[in-house]
Amino acid sequence: MMIRPNIRGIQIEPASSLGPSGVKVRVSDVESLDLNVKQVEFRGVIPLERDLCFGEIVTSLFDCTGGRLLPIQCDFPEFQEEETSAFQMTYDIGEIGGSLEFQEWTCIGLISPMFINGPFEDTRNLMVVTRLVDLDLEYEIRHGQVISHDGVFWTGIKKFKLDLFDDGYLESQIRLHKFHFTSINLAVLTAAKCGHIKTQTIEVIQEKMDNWLDEADSLDKIYDGYRNSQERSEKYSRQLDQALQKAKNKTLRPSRFLTELKQRCSPAQATELIQFCFDVIMTNQTITAPALELIDNIAKTTRIDTKELEKIRDDRIIKVGTGSDFDIPAEQFLGINSYWKPHKKIKHLESEFHKWNSRLNLVRDEDTRENIQRMLNMIGEALRKYR
Amino acid sequence: MITGIDLGTTYSAVAQFDKHGRPVIMGNEKAEPLVPSCVAFFDDQWWVGREALRQWITGPNNAAARFKRYMGTSERFDIGEDSCTPTELSTRVLRHMHHIALGHLDEVDTTVVTIPANFSVEARQATIDAAKQAGLNMDYIINEPTAAALYYAFSGDLEGDGHYAVYDFGGGTFDISLIHIESGQVDVIASNGVSRLGGMDFDRILQKIVREKYEKEAETTLDDQELNEVPFDLVNIEQLKRRLSRRETVTVFAKGILLEITRQEFEESISGLIMQAEVCCGSTLREANLSSSELSGVILAGGSTRVPCIRKSIEQTFTDIPLIESMNVDEVVALGAVIYAAIRCDSSQHNAVQNAAIAPLHLQEVTNMNFGTVYVGFHEDTGMPYQANSVIIKKGTPIPCSKHESYFTMYDGQNEVKCRITECAREETDLNEFIRIISDDTILKLPDLPSGAIWPENEEIIVTFSYDENQIMHCSFEHKSSGHSEEVVLDFNRASDDSDESSDS
Numbered sequence: 001m002m003i004r005p006n007i008r009g010i011q012i013e014p015a016s017s018l019g020p021s022g023v024k025v026r027v028s029d030v031e032s033l034d035l036n037v038k039q040v041e042f043r044g045v046i047p048l049e050r051d052l053c054f055g056e057i058v059t060s061l062f063d064c065t066g067g068r069l070l071p072i073q074c075d076f077p078e079f080q081e082e083e084t085s086a087f088q089m090t091y092d093i094g095e096i097g098g099s100l101e102f103q104e105w106t107c108i109g110l111i112s113p114m115f116i117n118g119p120f121e122d123t124r125n126l127m128v129v130t131r132l133v134d135l136d137l138e139y140e141i142r143h144g145q146v147i148s149h150d151g152v153f154w155t156g157i158k159k160f161k162l163d164l165f166d167d168g169y170l171e172s173q174i175r176l177h178k179f180h181f182t183s184i185n186l187a188v189l190t191a192a193k194c195g196h197i198k199t200q201t202i203e204v205i206q207e208k209m210d211n212w213l214d215e216a217d218s219l220d221k222i223y224d225g226y227r228n229s230q231e232r233s234e235k236y237s238r239q240l241d242q243a244l245q246k247a248k249n250k251t252l253r254p255s256r257f258l259t260e261l262k263q264r265c266s267p268a269q270a271t272e273l274i275q276f277c278f279d280v281i282m283t284n285q286t287i288t289a290p291a292l293e294l295i296d297n298i299a300k301t302t303r304i305d306t307k308e309l310e311k312i313r314d315d316r317i318i319k320v321g322t323g324s325d326f327d328i329p330a331e332q333f334l335g336i337n338s339y340w341k342p343h344k345k346i347k348h349l350e351s352e353f354h355k356w357n358s359r360l361n362l363v364r365d366e367d368t369r370e371n372i373q374r375m376l377n378m379i380g381e382a383l384r385k386y387r
Numbered sequence: 388m389i390t391g392i393d394l395g396t397t398y399s400a401v402a403q404f405d406k407h408g409r410p411v412i413m414g415n416e417k418a419e420p421l422v423p424s425c426v427a428f429f430d431d432q433w434w435v436g437r438e439a440l441r442q443w444i445t446g447p448n449n450a451a452a453r454f455k456r457y458m459g460t461s462e463r464f465d466i467g468e469d470s471c472t473p474t475e476l477s478t479r480v481l482r483h484m485h486h487i488a489l490g491h492l493d494e495v496d497t498t499v500v501t502i503p504a505n506f507s508v509e510a511r512q513a514t515i516d517a518a519k520q521a522g523l524n525m526d527y528i529i530n531e532p533t534a535a536a537l538y539y540a541f542s543g544d545l546e547g548d549g550h551y552a553v554y555d556f557g558g559g560t561f562d563i564s565l566i567h568i569e570s571g572q573v574d575v576i577a578s579n580g581v582s583r584l585g586g587m588d589f590d591r592i593l594q595k596i597v598r599e600k601y602e603k604e605a606e607t608t609l610d611d612q613e614l615n616e617v618p619f620d621l622v623n624i625e626q627l628k629r630r631l632s633r634r635e636t637v638t639v640f641a642k643g644i645l646l647e648i649t650r651q652e653f654e655e656s657i658s659g660l661i662m663q664a665e666v667c668c669g670s671t672l673r674e675a676n677l678s679s680s681e682l683s684g685v686i687l688a689g690g691s692t693r694v695p696c697i698r699k700s701i702e703q704t705f706t707d708i709p710l711i712e713s714m715n716v717d718e719v720v721a722l723g724a725v726i727y728a729a730i731r732c733d734s735s736q737h738n739a740v741q742n743a744a745i746a747p748l749h750l751q752e753v754t755n756m757n758f759g760t761v762y763v764g765f766h767e768d769t770g771m772p773y774q775a776n777s778v779i780i781k782k783g784t785p786i787p788c789s790k791h792e793s794y795f796t797m798y799d800g801q802n803e804v805k806c807r808i809t810e811c812a813r814e815e816t817d818l819n820e821f822i823r824i825i826s827d828d829t830i831l832k833l834p835d836l837p838s839g840a841i842w843p844e845n846e847e848i849i850v851t852f853s854y855d856e857n858q859i860m861h862c863s864f865e866h867k868s869s870g871h872s873e874e875v876v877l878d879f880n881r882a883s884d885d886s887d888e889s890s891d892s
């Protein structure tokens with residue numbers, strides 16, 4: 001599956017002039033290695049406008065398929081930018097003055113598909129950007145983009161093709177953000193199904209969003225298409241606002257989001273989402289049948305197994321009251337399917353009873369105990385129907 | 388002299404072991420055997436019993452009742468200016484019961500107090516604290532159904548040796564125990580209960596029925612104050628409930644309106660609660676690997692067993708098994724408690740008749756929780772480490788018992804192991820809030836090796852838990868190759884250390 005979203009690329013400075021002796025960068029196969037390893041080579045004379053003391057050639061790498069520059073990531077710290085995990089190689093040229101001369105093709109770095117990670121998986125057009133920098137002056141390169149120019153003297157560019165096998169990092173980033181947006185919408189929907197959406201509920205959603213954003217900030221090492229964390233956080237907030245607005249207009253529907261979940265959602269994410277929805281319910285302090293139905297649907301769509309769902313539900317559900325007069329059928333509450341045979345329902349109800357009854361005495365919190373007792377009463381009532 | 392006190396949710400009773408070797412209930416000055424577990428403060432003094440109950444009906448602001456359910460929780464009961472803990476209230480009841488005993492006996496050397504079989508650790512601890520604060524000399528507590536079983540084993544009212552169920556449906560809790568009796572040897576096999584299921588819940592439901600009937604007839608709604616007044620108040624309702632045990636219909640005269648309540652409608656609305664007792668009985672039989680047809684009898688205890696539909700439920704759950712009951716189902720627990728006290732104390736304290744009376748009796752209890760420790764495992768698919776609970780002594784293991792299990796160090800150079808002890812009512816492996824860590828401040832250090840050598844991974848640590856008859860558990864964590872070990876001793880009978888702080892009321 002391929003995602004071609006509207007993602008912003010990186011802007012870089014134009015390549016410098018070739019100079020009198022036609023400075024060149026080339027990318028060639030390394031014959032001795034048959035692992036599709038490429039070498040970046042450099043030849044020519046670069047005239048220096050001022051005295052350069054300690055120089056370095058810094059090479060960055062982009063995916064430029066489709067004209068947009070997206071940085072290539074690397075797993076090894078030796079080949080990463082200082083602040084991010086974008087690919088970067090440095091070649092130390094030591095002390096120089098006047099001009100920099102390479103008479104022969106000189107290898108300034110190797111690129112192996114084994115240790116790089118592109119935004120998308122495929123045969124891609126890549127681009128090396130090689131820059132000559134003065135180590136004594138300030139320079140900062142982030143995601144392959146020059147942030148502070150003073151130390152950068154010369155820029156050379158070369159395009160080439162490469163097969164990238166691994167899952168693209170941007171694909172997974174985009175998938176993650178999509179998952180977050182889906183989650184926000186489903187959380188709002190859950191809240192809406194509990195009755196009206198309380199301020200505390202919105203706070204809980206916002207808190208969750210903040211956690212995601214903090215995580216993204218700490219992962220800022222990987223390019224995700226946003227200019228900065230501000231932009232990212234605005235995008236998230238917009239999602240929430242829109243979802244709330246739709247919920248208010250009663251136009252928020254689950255089907256689209258459930259389809260999205262079906263397409264891409266790991267078991268861990270499904271668990272996270274269901275926990276999130278229960279957290280939302282908890283702020284409301286009552287559970288309604290439609291809200292539980294939605295959660296059941298999410299579990300079904302994401303193929304969360306019943307044991308896992310039970311664990312999550314157990315964990316959260318006892319923190320909320322079930323409404324004073326059992327306004328939800330126990331079956332729903334306890335994950336019983338209506339098509340089960342009565343015998344199976346009884347067995348399930350009995351084992352739920354046994355579970356909660358033995359747990360009751362170990363819970364310290366009085367409110368939780370009361371909720372558990374209420375649950376036991378509910379199970380007792382439900383059993384009457386079948387026995 | 389020795390006494391046994393049944394500290395009940397609704398009623399308490401105290402018994403002595405008389406010089407003829409018989410357990411006997413001691414009545415209060417009005418010769419009433421049962422004392423309402425109710426505390427009040429009025430006329431500048433504290434009251435316990437019937438006076439307090441009367442106060443509780445008319446002016447509940449300076450009285451408290453039904454607090455046993457909240458033992459060991461942070462729940463408070465306001466009595467006038469005072470905010471009392473359930474422990475403080477229980478202390479007053481126990482002191483009162485002790486006082487009744489002293490009206491019959493010159494002195495009391497030892498007392499046994501009863502608790503529901505599945506009381507939480509805190510509730511149990513709180514009861515021990517209450518006894519201590521009441522100034523009782525209490526070395527032992529006993530589970531209520533076990534006490535009832537002991538009484539019947541003693542009285543010879545049973546149908547011979549064999550398996551029995553003890554069905555104790557009281558005012559606040561429901562308990563079920565399965566026991567085996569063979570010539571005076573009483574072995575508990577399994578014990579369970581529903582800690583918040585009892586006659587008081589029926590009272591609430593009946594109150595709701597009466598209220599709704601009245602509101603419908605009178606076309607008004609009752610406020611909270613009116614619910615505390617005759618005939619809607621809980622004491623009156625309880626009387627009504629008792630009448631319904633004898634008759635199919637009863638009438639209530641409420642503010643000029645005659646209401647008719649039928650047994651059928653009452654029983655219909657409590658059937659969900661009774662279902663809970665049935666489920667509990669079923670799972671206890673399964674736990675003990677017994678079918679109900681293997682039972683020689685069902686021993687009844689607790690006042691709520693007089694409710695006709697509970698009868699029916701028992702007869703259905705234990706088809707064709709004889710029901711064994713004394714006239715006074717609400718006294719057998721106190722009587723059993725004093726027999727237990729008699730068994731536990733030194734024979735030199737008894738006369739010959741007393742010693743002969745208890746000579747054939749022996750009691751073996753089972754653990755009522757799972758005890759275990761925490762270990763680290765690794766997820767099969769991700770390889771990520773996780774902590775999990777591993778049960779060493781299972782719930783329902785006959786006491787005394789000793790079990791051991793081996794665990795292994797995780798990495799080269801690991802030189803200490805945290806000794807954690809857990810408790811849970813159901814075998815659970817995930818560390819969740821239903822697993823309690825009851826001790827975790829002990830660390831087993833592996834001894835230093837000469838010349839800077841380190842211990843390799845996979846060093847065996849043998850964890851041994853030994854639970855003795857006095858409810859004391861010795862837990863040892865031993866490093867096998869060096870023999871170094873640490874021991875943690877948990878005394879489940881001792882009052883908690885901070886009890887003194889909370890004692891001043």
Ligand SMILES: Nc1ncnc2c1ncn2[C@@H]1O[C@H](COP(=O)(O)OP(=O)(O)OP(=O)(O)O)[C@@H](O)[C@H]1O
Binds near residue numbers: 531625689
């Ligand atoms: N004839 C009867 N019909 C119905 N209920 C009755 C009858 N007699 C007593 N009860 C009920 O039995 C309960 C009291 O029983 P008991 O004294 O065995 O309980 P307890 O020891 O106070 O409570 P627990 O053992 O649960 O702590 C009360 O709820 C009382 O209403």
Ligand SMILES: [Mg+2]
Binds near residue numbers: 393395557689720
């Ligand atoms: Mg009792």
